[in-house]
Amino acid sequence: MKLHNAQKTCWNCPAIDLAGKVDFRACGQSVEAFERGPDQEGDVYVMAECKRRPELGLFDPMGITFEECPEWVETPFGYMLKDMRVMILGIDGYLGWTLALWLGALGFQVSGVDNYSRRDWVMERGSHTVVPIARMTERLQAAREVLGININFRRMDILDRSRLREFIEEVKPEAIVHYAECPSAPYSMIDADHAIEVQRNNVLGTLGLLFIMRDTVPETSLLKLGTMGEYGTPLTGRPIFEGMFPADAVLRWRGREWSLGGELTPRDPVSFYHVSKVQDTFNVYEACKYWWLRSYDIMQGVIYGVHTEQVAADPRLRTRLDIDEWFGTVVNRFVAQAVVGIPLTIYGAGEQIRGFISLQDAMQCMTRLICSPPEPGEYGVVNQMSGYYSIRELAETVARVGRKEFNLPVKIQRVENPRVEADRHPFEPIFERLPNDFGFEPQVSLEEEIYRMFELLTQPEIKARIEQKKHLIIPRTWWSGMKKQVETLELWEE
Ligand code: USQ
Numbered sequence: 001m002k003l004h005n006a007q008k009t010c011w012n013c014p015a016i017d018l019a020g021k022v023d024f025r026a027c028g029q030s031v032e033a034f035e036r037g038p039d040q041e042g043d044v045y046v047m048a049e050c051k052r053r054p055e056l057g058l059f060d061p062m063g064i065t066f067e068e069c070p071e072w073v074e075t076p077f078g079y080m081l082k083d084m085r086v087m088i089l090g091i092d093g094y095l096g097w098t099l100a101l102w103l104g105a106l107g108f109q110v111s112g113v114d115n116y117s118r119r120d121w122v123m124e125r126g127s128h129t130v131v132p133i134a135r136m137t138e139r140l141q142a143a144r145e146v147l148g149i150n151i152n153f154r155r156m157d158i159l160d161r162s163r164l165r166e167f168i169e170e171v172k173p174e175a176i177v178h179y180a181e182c183p184s185a186p187y188s189m190i191d192a193d194h195a196i197e198v199q200r201n202n203v204l205g206t207l208g209l210l211f212i213m214r215d216t217v218p219e220t221s222l223l224k225l226g227t228m229g230e231y232g233t234p235l236t237g238r239p240i241f242e243g244m245f246p247a248d249a250v251l252r253w254r255g256r257e258w259s260l261g262g263e264l265t266p267r268d269p270v271s272f273y274h275v276s277k278v279q280d281t282f283n284v285y286e287a288c289k290y291w292w293l294r295s296y297d298i299m300q301g302v303i304y305g306v307h308t309e310q311v312a313a314d315p316r317l318r319t320r321l322d323i324d325e326w327f328g329t330v331v332n333r334f335v336a337q338a339v340v341g342i343p344l345t346i347y348g349a350g351e352q353i354r355g356f357i358s359l360q361d362a363m364q365c366m367t368r369l370i371c372s373p374p375e376p377g378e379y380g381v382v383n384q385m386s387g388y389y390s391i392r393e394l395a396e397t398v399a400r401v402g403r404k405e406f407n408l409p410v411k412i413q414r415v416e417n418p419r420v421e422a423d424r425h426p427f428e429p430i431f432e433r434l435p436n437d438f439g440f441e442p443q444v445s446l447e448e449e450i451y452r453m454f455e456l457l458t459q460p461e462i463k464a465r466i467e468q469k470k471h472l473i474i475p476r477t478w479w480s481g482m483k484k485q486v487e488t489l490e491l492w493e494e
Contacts, residue, residue: 004439005372010061014174087173088112090180101310104149111152129320142316185271202276210287221373232268237426243381288379301355301385304331324472338402348417350392353427355385368438383431386442
């Protein structure tokens with residue numbers, strides 16, 4: 001079977017050099033003009049050079065496929081550009097660190113930056129990661145010793161644009177993964193200071209990065225983490241498309257009809273944090289349009305889990321796991337609650353449905369996307385999730401695994417919902433691009449990952465760390481601004 005990216009060409013490859021060889025403004029947004037070839041009148045013919053194979057001279061960038069190019073080698077995740085340079089912004093976080101080791105193990109040249117703000121935000125709330133993590137210097141050393149991976153790390157805030165620019169110019173990354181944002185909805189709803197900080201950090205960080213990429217690495221793909229929560233949960237029940245309406249979607253109004261194909265779908269974010277992601281969407285979309293940058297906006301579902309082969313290889317390589325009301329995501333919180341005997345906290349009716357993906361499956365998706373870069377000017381969107389569940393189903397699954405496999409007396413409670421969100425709604429997400437266009441196959445089932453989490457979180461040292469922060473589990477941050485612990489509405493054990 002052909003690999004998913006076998007037929008992509010130099011046009012998609014970050015090693016291409018288009019500068020000065022194409023009049024971007026004259027040829028508009030469409031690749032079709034190039035594909036028609038040089039013979040037809042009025043068409044633009046793009047010539048390119050290869051930064052890795054200068055001996056090719058000037059050539060037609062559509063002419064060589066990844067399958068044919070010796071610089072692209074076969075891996076389980078598609079063809080990969082040999083020693084491809086990937087820079088991870090936010091490399092110290094839950095996802096960033098996991099991805100650094102995952103890519104390093106596959107032979108990518110990994111670099112990264114972080115200002116440790118995730119550690120600071122969690123500390124500011126009086127919490128800690130329940131899976132202990134090493135300091136960055138120790139992490140880097142362990143990566144070298146245990147996995148033979150050398151990571152080029154620089155401590156910096158991405159809002160410090162001159163330092164970031166310098167590092168990007170030095171490394172010349174061929175893909176940039178942007179995880180350097182504050183990921184928490186409740187944190188952004190604490191008060192004005194927190195809402196402003198989240199939007200400043202996220203929106204301005206991304207905007208500055210886009211300008212730097214325009215000026216220094218315009219052929220590099222940007223993999224920007226968005227969120228399924230940008231779309232909200234449309235009450236009409238219409239499908240949640242992957243960023244844009246499909247070609248055959250139509251708008252009907254007063255007896256007339258228009259195509260909606262290719263237009264951005266409406267966004268209806270569910271917190272000031274989610275609003276920051278929507279703002280990013282527009283900024284990235286515009287940058288692709290104005291400057292022919294290439295980007296995948298990754299609308300990731302709620303992430304959960306602790307495991308990849310690399311993070312499990314040594315205690316110093318573990319990635320963080322938060323379970324407090326601000327930085328813990330729901331499945332991670334439920335498993336921790338089950339371990340220390342807190343009834344699992346379903347907010348509201350518990351009929352709210354979200355898309356989910358395990359840590360390991362998210363890493364697979366990212367690798368496939370990195371290996372299959374968008375073309376110049378492309379703003380691509382993928383909905384990155386492997387399944388969807390109601391919160392009640394999740395609580396029941398965690399309770400079942402905890403009781404059956406770990407002999408824990410797990411209870412479930414419904415509490416007042418501190419958020420403003422529909423807790424009963426239709427939900428039809430479309431998540432076809434990753435499996436169909438990029439060959440993604442989920443490898444980890446929900447039960448399997450929950451099992452692994454129990455295995456780790458029931459270890460005495462980790463259980464003790466959950467116990468220490470037990471008081472930060474029941475939420476007190478209301479979207480209304482109120483600060484009071486939510487009340488239990490119902491409690492059951494099966
Ligand atoms: N929930 C509970 N009980 C809890 C915690 C959460 O019922 O103890 C419910 C929430 O009300 C919400 C759902 O579970 O309906 C998900 O909440 P969450 O805290 O796990 O996730 P969320 O706030 O939506 O944010 C997380 C990540 C964020 C990412 C997002 C993806 O923190 O970075 O953008 O998941 S998504 O939800 O698809 O937008």
